[in-house]
Amino acid sequence: MASNSGRRRPPESPSPETGRKPLWRRVLRGLTIWGFAFALLGAIFLGSAVFFTMRQLPDYGSLKSSQNGQMIVVRARDGTELVSLGPSYGKWLDYGQIPTVMKDAMVSVEDRRFRSHIGIDPVGLARAIMVRAESGRFKEGASTITQQLARNIFLNNAKTFGRKGREMILALALERKFTKDQILELYLNKVYFGGGAYGIDAASRKFFGHPATTLSTAEAAIIAGLVKAPSNYAPTADVDAAIARGKVVLSVMVDNGVISPGEASQVDLADVSIVKEKAQNSVRYFTDWALPQLDLLLPETNEPIEVWTTLDPSLQKAATAAVDNNVPAGTQGALVSMDRDGAVLAMVGGTDYVNSNYNRATSAVRQPGSAWKLFVYLAALEAGYTPDDRVVDEPVTIDGWSPQNSGRSYAGEIDVRTAFAYSKNTVAAQLGNEVGFGTVASMARRFGITTPINTKPAMVLGTSEVRVIDMTRAFAAVSAGGTSVEPYGIVKVTTTSGELLYQHKSVQGQVLVPHYVAAGITDLLQSAVATGTGRAAQIGRPVAGKTGTTSSNKDGWFLGFSSGVTTGVWMGRDDARAVGGLSGGHAPARAFADYMKVAVARRPVEEFDTKLQLPEWQLEPDDEHLQGNPDDYYYTDENGNLVRPQTGGPGGADPRYDDGSVGPGPGPGAPPPEDGAPPAAADDFLDRATGRRAPDPGLRPGQSVVAPRPVGVRTPVPTLTPVPTVPATPRGN
Structure with a gap:
């Protein structure tokens, strides 16, 4: 039997368990493969991103000219640099x-x-x-x-x-x-x-005062x-x-x-010598007000610009010192000063811009007190009053409101000039009631007051809140002869290379009141400084102005003008709490005087035009210049009819009218004159104008119809109901 011992056995295939590589080797291999793949993808992505980014980058010249923002250099009236804002290159x-x-x-x-x-x-x-x-x-x-x-x-x-x-x-x-x-x-x-400062040259100039080439x-x-x-x-x-x-x-x-x-x-x-920064404290109040106007004056641009302003550095310094040296402890102060064309020469919005950049000259609204009487008397003068007219300073009550004077005393019969000079509240109340509180409000609007105005009787004493710049503008309009004044702070804007982008154009102001009204109010304002409550504002040359003090001495004002410069000063607390001893005739008036002595020092002395060129309907007979035959003289009776005294009736006892009638004149239903012309005014109008008919019941209390005053007739201030002395909320002086 043949033996199998010498025969080779076929190799056995490895089992799955014995042939698999260790887990860590498989994980490492996978991470390596995937890591390489992701790295390759990342490199491709990064290379592509860098390539396309590089293709899209601007050229070197474009990068050199690019800037990170707009640089604005603000220059003063004389061209000196006030401040540089934004990036500096x-x-x-x-x-x-x-x-x-x-x-x-x-x-x-x-x-x-x-x-x-x-x-x-x-x-x-x-x-x-x-x-x-x-x-x-x-x-x-x-x-x-x-x-x-x-x-x-x-x-x-x-x-x-x-x-x-x-x-x-x-x-x-x-x-x-x-x-x-x-x-x-x-x-x-x-x-x-x-x-x-952007770039080493800007930094070197800013911090060390020289170019970077010599660092x-x-x-x-x-x-x-x-x-x-x-x-x-x-x-x-x-x-x-x-x-x-x-x-x-x-x-x-x-x-x-x-x-x-x-x-x-x-x-x-x-x-190392460090350059000290220029003082920019109070100047920033002005730039904060003026520069936002660039949005309206210029098309959108990011290129560096230079803004030439109306600010006078020496006057700004004087204004800052005037406020700082006179403002009561714990209070704030504000000042605005304008040239005759509205150019703002100086602006102080507070005592310290670093601690508070709130601009009290342009943003804060405060009660003006008796400074508001400017508009009351403007309305009265326009209605026919003159500075020499007689009024009565006595206790009055209007719609349950009883104003009192600052000294709790009454002077009796005085003239309008004296009433204004000594800031008699009762007279202002009577005048406001006579011309109508709505008329006073309209006058304030006409002169540039932009804040809400109430028409309650107490408004005549300045209960409506206003801005310092608006009140200063109103007084500047009076200084301009009753012509509107528009405050402005920017004269021109150029690029750093000198290209003109904007130029301020002077515009003829609108006539706000007749010249005789402006002359009359100037007479009153001059008297207030010469002999009245504003005596502390005297500077050795003609000054016209008005004080203002609110209840509990919360606000003190003085506003006035001289030699073409108009300045308004306000002082008070931001929280509107009372300030002991604060009144317009003291600290604000002294600050006004300190500043104005510097502001007008190089200007010629100007006398005020206070000559009243009254319209014909307001002239007194004695003031009229008779021309031609004296027999041509005529006058009007209380009903407004034309009377010729020399053509009387039998015996010369009765006046004869132009239509030939004698006596009291034609009554209702009388035929028209022989020439067929209709009457100049309807009977209904004459009845209301002469007081023969009660006022229109549609009028609100305190409002009255002001009729043209007949020639030679002065309508007296109505004597209102006297009342016992009671405390009044607003006061003014």
């Missing part, structure tokens, strides 16, 4: 013009591997990611100079992974398109150094240290912090070998 410095020490300092402190990386720094990026993972937020950046440039030009400062990714792609694209020298040149001319090692170290935190390390804000940061930069420069330890030890950072 110095002269562009080419790479060769930038001092080597400045380039070395910036590279050392911001990106020591700048010359070797490809736009991103893997070492710094890994460190930043680790810190983010440990703390949950970015505590330090790993941005290279190229990344910072990309962020400054194209992105914002949001600390998100999305923004960081876009920043990295842009940085890689920038490195592919531009050289290292070009990137550093762009960076040093565009990076923000604080105080509105010293100490100055370069200070500027390089600002990038990390411009607001914290700016030398104009904190010199000690700037010096401490500069020392850090010097030590890093030593570590990088760009300067030796001996050179660093010879640098005295404390010896």
Whole structure:
């Protein structure tokens, strides 16, 4: 039997369990394959992103001219710079013009591997990611100079992974398109150094007062240290912090070998001369009011502009001092001063702009007190009163309201001029009641008051709230002879190259009241300063003005004009609480005088035009100049009929009218004159004008119809119901 021992057995196939590779090897192999695949895809995606981003990047010239915002240089009336707002750009410095020490300092402190990386720094990026993972937020950046440039030009400062990714792609694209020298040149001319300064030249001029081409090692170290935190390390804000940061930069420069330890030890950072910032305190109240008007004056533009304003620096300084030196402790003050054409010469909106930028000259609304009587007397003068007319200062009651004078006393019969000069509240109430409170409100609107006006009787004492600039505008209109004045603060706007973008054009003001009314109110205002409540506002030349004080001394006002300059002053507390001793005739009037002595010092003395050229219907017979035959003299009776005295009836006892009738004249139904002309006025109108008929019941209480006053007849102020003395809410002086 044959043996099978020598026969070879076929190899057995391995079992699945014994032939499979270990799990870890399979996982590692899979991760390697997939990792390589994802890396390849990522590289393709990143390369594509960088390629297309690089294709879309602007050219170098476009990047040089791009800006991060609009720079606005505000200039005063004389052309001097008041303030520079928005970003400030110095002269562009080419790479060769930038001092080597400045380039070395910036590279050392911001990106020591700048010359070797490809736009991103893997070492710094890994460190930043680790810190983010440990703390949950970015505590330090790993941005290279190229990344910072990309962020400054194209992105914002949001600390998100999305923004960081876009920043990295842009940085890689920038490195592919531009050289290292070009990137550093762009960076040093565009990076923000604080105080509105972009670029090393703007920073050097702002902080040290000279171009960046002459920067010293100490100055370069200070500027390089600002990038990390411009607001914290700016030398104009904190010199000690700037010096401490500069020392850090010097030590890093030593570590990088760009300067030796001996050179660093010879640098005295404390010896660097820092330019002090110009005082911009009260000036900012003016710029805050004027600059928003650019939105209406100019088309939309982002190019740098220069705004030439009406502000006079010397007068602004005088206005600030006048308010500061006279305002009571714990109160605020505001001042607006205008030239005769409405140009705002000075504006103070508060005692300290840094602590409170609220502009009380243009935004706050306060009760004007007796300064409001300007409109009461304007309405009365327009209705026929003259400064010499007699009125009665006595207790009165109007619709249950009983005003009182400041001294709780009454002068009896006085003239209008005296009543205004001593700010008699009872007379103002009577005049307002006679002409109509609505008429007074309309007069205030006519003269530029824009805030709501009530028409209750107490309104004659200034219970309606107003703005300082509006009240000053109203007094300026009086100074202009009753012609409207429009306040303005911008004369012209140009580009930095001198191209004219806007020019203010003077417009003839609208006549608000007849000239004789303006002359009459000027007479009253001059008397108020010469002999009345505004005596503290005297400055040695003609001044016309009015005081104002509200109840419980919450507000004090003085407004007036001289030699073409009109100024309004207000003082009080922001919370409208009482201020002991505050009145318009004291602190505000003194502040007015202090300022106006400077404002008109170089102007010729101007006498006021107070000559009343009354209209014919208001002239007294004695004031008329008779011409021709004296027999042509005539007058009108109480009914408005024309009477010729020389043509009387039998015996010359009765006057004869033009229609030939004798006696009291034609009654109702009388035939028209022989020439067939209709009567000049209907009987209904004459009845109401002469008081033979009760006022229209449709009129609200306190309103009356003011009829033309017949020639030679002065309608007396109505004697109203006397009442016992009672406290009054508003007061004025």
